[in-house]
Each structure stands twice: as C-alpha cells, then as structure tokens.
Amino acid sequence: MDVRIAPAALGGSVRAPPSKSYSHRAILAGGYSDTATIVGALESADTAATRRAVEAFGAAVTDAGAHAGQTVTGFDGAPGVPADVIDCANSGTTMRLVTATAGLADGTTVLTGDASLRARPQGPLLGALDALGGSGLSVHGDGTAPLVIGGPIGGGSVTLPGDVSSQYISALLMAGAVTDAGIAIELETAAKSAPYIQITMEVLSAFGVSAEATDAGYRVAGGQRYRRQAPYEVPGDFSSVSYLAALGALCAAEPLIIEGVTPSAQGDAAIISILEEMGAPISWDREAATVRVGAAPLAAVTVDVGDTPDLLPTLAVLGAFAEGQMCLENCGHVRLKETDRVAVMAEALTQLGVAVEEEPTRLCIGAAPATLGGEAFDGAGDHRIIMALSVLATAGDRACSISGAEDVAVSYPGFFDALEGLGGQVHRG
Numbered sequence: 001m002d003v004r005i006a007p008a009a010l011g012g013s014v015r016a017p018p019s020k021s022y023s024h025r026a027i028l029a030g031g032y033s034d035t036a037t038i039v040g041a042l043e044s045a046d047t048a049a050t051r052r053a054v055e056a057f058g059a060a061v062t063d064a065g066a067h068a069g070q071t072v073t074g075f076d077g078a079p080g081v082p083a084d085v086i087d088c089a090n091s092g093t094t095m096r097l098v099t100a101t102a103g104l105a106d107g108t109t110v111l112t113g114d115a116s117l118r119a120r121p122q123g124p125l126l127g128a129l130d131a132l133g134g135s136g137l138s139v140h141g142d143g144t145a146p147l148v149i150g151g152p153i154g155g156g157s158v159t160l161p162g163d164v165s166s167q168y169i170s171a172l173l174m175a176g177a178v179t180d181a182g183i184a185i186e187l188e189t190a191a192k193s194a195p196y197i198q199i200t201m202e203v204l205s206a207f208g209v210s211a212e213a214t215d216a217g218y219r220v221a222g223g224q225r226y227r228r229q230a231p232y233e234v235p236g237d238f239s240s241v242s243y244l245a246a247l248g249a250l251c252a253a254e255p256l257i258i259e260g261v262t263p264s265a266q267g268d269a270a271i272i273s274i275l276e277e278m279g280a281p282i283s284w285d286r287e288a289a290t291v292r293v294g295a296a297p298l299a300a301v302t303v304d305v306g307d308t309p310d311l312l313p314t315l316a317v318l319g320a321f322a323e324g325q326m327c328l329e330n331c332g333h334v335r336l337k338e339t340d341r342v343a344v345m346a347e348a349l350t351q352l353g354v355a356v357e358e359e360p361t362r363l364c365i366g367a368a369p370a371t372l373g374g375e376a377f378d379g380a381g382d383h384r385i386i387m388a389l390s391v392l393a394t395a396g397d398r399a400c401s402i403s404g405a406e407d408v409a410v411s412y413p414g415f416f417d418a419l420e421g422l423g424g425q426v427h428r429g
Helices: 020-032 045-056 092-104 123-131 166-176 194-206 238-251 267-278 309-321 332-336 341-351 383-395 405-410 415-421
Strands: 003-006 010-015 035-039 060-063 070-073 108-112 135-138 147-150 156-160 183-187 211-213 217-220 252-259 282-285 290-293 302-304 326-329 356-359 362-365 376-378 400-403 425-428
Touching: 003 383, 010 238, 010 415, 020 035, 020 045, 020 070, 020 092, 020 166, 020 194, 020 238, 045 060, 045 092, 045 405, 092 108, 092 123, 092 147, 092 166, 123 135, 123 156, 123 166, 156 166, 166 183, 166 194, 166 217, 194 211, 194 267, 238 252, 238 267, 238 282, 238 290, 238 309, 238 383, 238 415, 267 282, 267 309, 309 326, 309 332, 309 341, 309 362, 309 383, 332 341, 341 356, 341 362, 341 383, 383 400, 383 405, 383 415, 405 415, 415 425
Parallel strands: 010 252, 156 183, 302 326, 376 400
Antiparallel strands: 003 400, 003 425, 035 070, 060 070, 108 147, 135 147, 183 217, 211 217, 252 290, 282 290, 326 362, 356 362
C-alpha cells in the first residue's frame, strides 16, 4: 500500500497502542507458565509471530476479547518440539526470544523469517546455545536465519557481546529460569539498549521469576517456575508514543492529548524529556497516564541513543525542523534493525535537501531548505521509518508519498487511523 500524506494542523486526543516489547515477553512468559491471562496485548504482525511460536511449542492461546484478554495454556517450562518450521515473519524479537526457547526442547527446531529478518545477526546467541550444551546452526553458516536449534540445554555460563542486541540476553534469561542450573551471562562489552533487559526482568518478576544484574552481566537461577495468578496488563508503547508526541510538537494547532501512557521500564520514555529539552510544551501526568504536548519552535540537541535505538527515526525528523544541528550519537546498533535505519533516514533527509552528516555511529542533521516535502519515499520495509516519514510529511510544506506503508502493521496497525483522527490528511492507494 502506498500513502500520500499532506501537511495538516492537528488536535484532539489519541490512545497509545500497547507496548510491543511487553506484549512479546508477556505472551512468551504465558507460554512458559501453566496458565496465564494477558490483558491488552498489542495485536500486530510481530506479536502474532510470537503467539504462533508459543503455540508451536505446545501452548494454546485463546482470545476472549480486549477486556478479558488472551488466556495462555502454557507448556509449563517444557516446550515440545514443533511439528513444523516456525516462521517469525519480520519479528526479530520473536526469533531471538524463541531461539532460546527452542534450546530447551528435546529435539530440533527450525526458525526462519522474511528476507529482512534473515539478514539480521543471530550468531552470538547460537554460540551461547552451543556453550550451554545445545546446538545452534545457521543454515548459511554466517549467523543468519534460517536457524536449526538442537536441545535440550541444561544451563551454565556464557559470554556475549553487549553491543549487538539486548535480545540475546533477554532470551537467555527467560529460558534460563527453567533450566536445571540456570544461566550466568558475562558481557564482553557494555549492554546497549539496556532498558529492554529491564523490561524482561520486570515481566519475569511479574510471573514469579527472579533474575539479577551482576558485576559481570546478568544471572538467572534455574529450577524456577513461571506463575501468575492475576491477569497481566500490558502498558502503553513509548516507541509509538514518540511519533504521536512528535506530531504534537510539530503540528498541533491545539495541544494533543495522548492517553494510556503509564510509567514502565521503557527507555523510549526519554522522548518526553528530549522534547522538553528541545522546547516543546509537553507534560506527563503519570497518575492520569496522559501526555499533553503542543507545538513550539524547537532547538536542536545532542542525544545518545545507545539505550533508545527505536527513537532514532523520530529524532531525525525532529532534527529537520529544529534550529541548529541535531546529533544522534552511539547509534551503530541502529544499523542492525529491520533495515539500516541510520542510512535510510540520512538518505531520506538528504533527498529533501536537509544537510546531513552520517558517520558509522553518529548522525547529525543540520540546516533544512525553506520548504520541506513534495518527495516520494520508499518505506524500506520498516514500520518505524514509515511512521517517522509520516510525521515529516504532516509537518512539512508539501505532500509526500510513502511506499509499502502497510508495514506499520508490525507494531502500530492503527497508526494511519490515529493520524486521521487527529486531523491528518492521509490518502491510501
């Protein structure tokens, strides 16, 4: 699907979608349990992939509606060998989290995904499974999917890089709790995207599982059982809130109200303080779970995105409209997402005539032309690129088109409906 988005003045209220990160982990934690209820999980292409994987390992997931939630009858820490290949589609989180789950099964599991996912690095996680007594094989021999996983692992100690993906650590913590010996993870380098590990540990705790940070990395004791009596409620998604907040800061004729923004371990909550530093009139009522944001001239700032890689596309767009040079630092790992988001955003802004400086771990956005817009963009098969460019088109001076816009379904299927509800001008082709 192609969309054409015209400039618009916005106003009104919108509800934040549920967190994709929490939804993945809660659904999988339900699978590790005997039974659990998950309320408010995000319904998207990515979370559907995790649900399929959980079911492939022997769990059953039934949906009783938005308020009643999903009931997961789990495999209680003992995943079975899937009868077929698990297709993770475009979901890197699914593939990495369930690669460790596959290591628990007494047999062989095959994991694959779409072309984008098959290009993403999995090697360190495969090596960890080898060290734990299982086997992890990349069919192409280069650490990418398709993957062939053999188990069962019994636990032990592993060494991992911390600067490639925090999802390796999350996967091993979740699986390690039900091994005999537990898993101790020593990090060779400092963890990037560390808040995502905190999300994992928060979900583990909610399901009765304890894990901890150590001087060397992380550790989870073995012999634990996942248990959750009360329904688990998924919080709102701050990565998605970033697009809504940016729309407010750039386009609001009257303040935008974003509902369902509850405090959590999400690092992307930093979008609130970043916009405040840039000069946007923004406030977060934590008790009411609402963010209020209005439009104002913005000043460029320097942001370290080491812990908030998903914010880079949003921040790059904000930089195009800010006074001064906006620099996004420590972003090397952002090149390893659904696409090389650093390069794609640099190319899109350059296409518009914005001054861009791209380095391996740094992206700086400088002077923009007097008018922005009027371009046709490739969505690059990346939901976050598409939503960030939609913000740019709405805030610009001339309409822009974006191809492949259906990929927003990965994390925010209702994004274009939400934009239209705020007064956005979206024409779908």
